[in-house]
Amino acid sequence: MDHRRALSRLTAAAPAAAAAALLALTTACTAGTVQGRPGASGLRDPYFPKAGNGGYQIEHYDLDLDYDPADRELNATAVITARAGQALSSFNLDLAGLKVESVTVQGEEARFNRTGRELTVRPAKDLKKGEVFRAEIDYRGEPRPIVDADGSKEGWITTADGAVGVGEPIGSMAWFPGNHHPSDKAAYDITLTVPKGYEAVSNGELASRTDTGGGRTQFVWHDRAPMASYLAVAAIGKFKVTTGRTPSGVALYEAVAPAEAAASAPALAKLPEIVEWGSRRFGPYPFGTAGAIVLPAESLTYALETQTKPVFSGAPDEDLLLHETAHQWFGDSVSPKSWKDMWLNEGFATYAEWLWSEDHGGTTAQQHFDAYLKGDTSVDDDAGGDWAAFPPAAPPGAEDISGMPVYVRGAMVLQRIRQEVGDEKFFALLRGWATDHEYGNASTADFTAYAERSTGRDLKKVWDVWLYGEGRPK
Secondary structure, three states, X not given: OOOOOOOOOOOOOOHHHHHHHHHHHHHOOOOOOOOOEEOOOOOOOOOOOOOOOOOEEEEXXXXXXXXXXXXXXXXXXXXXXXXXXXXXXXXXXXXOOOEEEEEEEOOEEOEEEEEOOEEEEEOOOOEOOOOEEEEEEEEEEOOOEEEOOOOOEEEEEEEOOEEEEEOOOOHXXXXXXXXXXXXXXXXXXXXXXXXXXXEEEEOOEEEEEEEEEOOEEEEEEEEEEEEOHHHOOEEEEOOEEEEEEOOOOOEEXXXXXXXXXXXXXXHHOOHHHHHHHHHHHHOOOOOOEEEXXXXXXXXXXXXXXXXXXXXXXXXXOHHHHHHHHHOOOEOOOEXXXXXXXXXXXXXXXXXXXXHHHHHOOOOOHHHHHHHHHHOOOOOOOOOXXXXXXXXXXXXXXXXXXXXXXXXXXXXXXXXXXXXXXXXXHHHHHHHHHHHHOOOOEEOHHHHHHHHHHHHOOOOHHXXXXXXXXXXXOO
């Protein structure tokens, strides 16, 4: 994500109302003893405690989204395949706004209730622990943005020529029901049906493009790699689409708003080189395709590392394209266990910018590090900022998880490790971290243990001062 972005704490649904709704569902059940128990309505994330849901893990989303930019109406079906982690009498999905028409579980009609951003589903029969179940939700309405405290928007955003669905941190609930926490990753098939003349772009590979009649075109996208829901994207617009391959064979798909095509061309021309460079530095590119979605300028106030196709609001420059592409390793393939681990995304992507510059004859990572220590803006324009306002591994609140320390001081942590262990062990650590945790989730504690184990060095002073320490390190 672009470090200018600041995320906010979202208001959780009122506990009393949620409890009352769940009690109503439980007491309304048919005769017989309930063997299961309700799944939790949140995962107690340090910053977004109501995000995600307990009692199950989703294995696959099949989203069928029909959207018309003219009336902004979304008609959709979400088919969710999940595995119960406990015996379940009911389970929750995160969904903001939109009207739920019907829900089935294992092919049978299920009762459901809405409370705030929680959709509580009561299957006709309790689900057994370990049971793989299929829930189908039909829903419709005009999807809306979710507005953060700083005024930035996520969720479903209308653009000058269409719309885009984005999700960091929990905005995906504005356009599809799900388990919206990064710790629950799943495969995705996303079908987008739009008026003829529009392009519709999502994650992974384009499986088919079909004229369905009645002036509509259907795009079917498939991403088999596990993906956190905040990385899902649905972009609809009058894009200019180009395709290709990197020298090593990674497929490329770029969808660019026509007004941004000329300004985007210099950076996008570097994308094949960026993917190949990252594969050398961080291990093989983790997905079958790479690319970019360039929206009309000012559609968003940030860029976002949506899986396989980062989203840019207006033409990106080379550094921004590099940053979001680096996230494909750090954040997308290796995803955080909680939002407190955000520096593992942003610190690594920021360090990738420094490393790209160093490898291409520009400012070295050490020179960036020194510039921030000295506040030398002649080396780095942002060096005068408050990069030490808080420890990168302990942001004070949800509004801080995209703050400058998460990006810059996070990158400085990596440079301190490099100083301590030397280049050979450091670059082996970078590559090993990305490859050994591919498609998984990791916490800060996982990283610190891995770094010490892989380098054979005690790095406690680095963690105490740079990662968790208060005040400005020296």
